[in-house]
Amino acid sequence: MAIVVKFKVSNMTAEKYETVLKRLEAAGTGAPPGRLHHVSFGSHDNLQVIDVFDSPKSLENFGKTLVPILEELGIKAEPNVEEAYKIIKG
Numbered sequence: 001m002a003i004v005v006k007f008k009v010s011n012m013t014a015e016k017y018e019t020v021l022k023r024l025e026a027a028g029t030g031a032p033p034g035r036l037h038h039v040s041f042g043s044h045d046n047l048q049v050i051d052v053f054d055s056p057k058s059l060e061n062f063g064k065t066l067v068p069i070l071e072e073l074g075i076k077a078e079p080n081v082e083e084a085y086k087i088i089k090g
Contacts, residue, residue, distance in 0.1 A: 002036065002084035003056055007049045007077040014044040016073050020066075029065045034058025036087070049077070052084065 012020075017040060024030050037052040053059045059081070070077055 001055060002087060003053050003059065004082050004084050005051045005053065005059060006080045006082070007051075008080065009048050009078075010046070010076045012047050012073075012075045012077075014047060016075060017047050019073060020069055020075070023069045024065065027065050027069075029062060032058070032062040032065075035062065052087065056081065 021030065024032075034054040035051055035058065036054055037050075039050045040047050041050075042048040051059070053062075059079075
């Protein structure tokens with residue numbers, strides 16, 4: 001069951017976002033297993049994120065690496081998880 005994760009993010013500038021991406025890449029999870037789509041959007045002083053994962057387990061596994069990085073950078077990200085109804089590519 002695919003899920004859509006809309007994060008309510010606070011304290012994430014574009015600079016911090018790029019740091020998160022670099023640290024995830026260094027940890028081997030720049031493109032985590034099971035993540036189908038990733039979108040960052042919004043103003044550069046308060047970016048927001050939406051991810052689509054193939055399952056809740058894939059999100060849980062990714063969170064083991066992501067959450068400590070966010071905490072170290074002072075970023076808060078509250079996930080709102082919904083079951084995907086349909087995914088249409090293209």
